[in-house]
Amino acid sequence: MKRFAQMTIGNVANAAVAILGAGILTGLVVATGRASLLAQGPSRSAKDGAYTTAQAERGQEEYRKNCASCHKDDMSGSTEAPALVGETFIAAWRDRTVGDLFDLVRGTMPYDQPSSLEPKTYADIVASMLQRNNYRAGTEELRADTAPLKHVSLK
Secondary structure (H helix, E strand, C coil): CHHHHHHHHHHHHHHHHHHHHHHHHHHHHHHHHHHHHHHCCCCEEHHHCCCCHHHHHHHHHHHHHHCHHHHCCCCCCCCCCCCCCCHHHHHHHCCCEHHHHHHHHHHHCCCCCCCCCCHHHHHHHHHHHHHHCCCCCCCCCCCCCHHHHCCEECC
């Protein structure tokens, strides 16, 4: 009987150590996950070059075909559509990412047929918008994939 009691106490102690260890491990996993999420925030700025000049030129042509009727050729906006260039636009998007802009344009435009263009076309149009807002061109094209664009800030 004494041996049974010792085994039971030993088992309880082992269980307590296992539970404590699991709690510490869970805490480490949660903390690591949080640190990873924080590290995944915007890691570069569109001001460092997020598109190519050729892409912005293609985007300007697509913009003329699909967007200019509402937002005007010069992107200055109208009574029915907001400006896509200038201080008001920059102020509205300053704390957002290129991924946020891409998602909005892709998900809502053209107004009468949202999401009707190819993802690459939307990326080209966003590149044109960046160029018109004096974000400099770089050596790589803006990708038509939201995940990496979420790492490019508009600051």
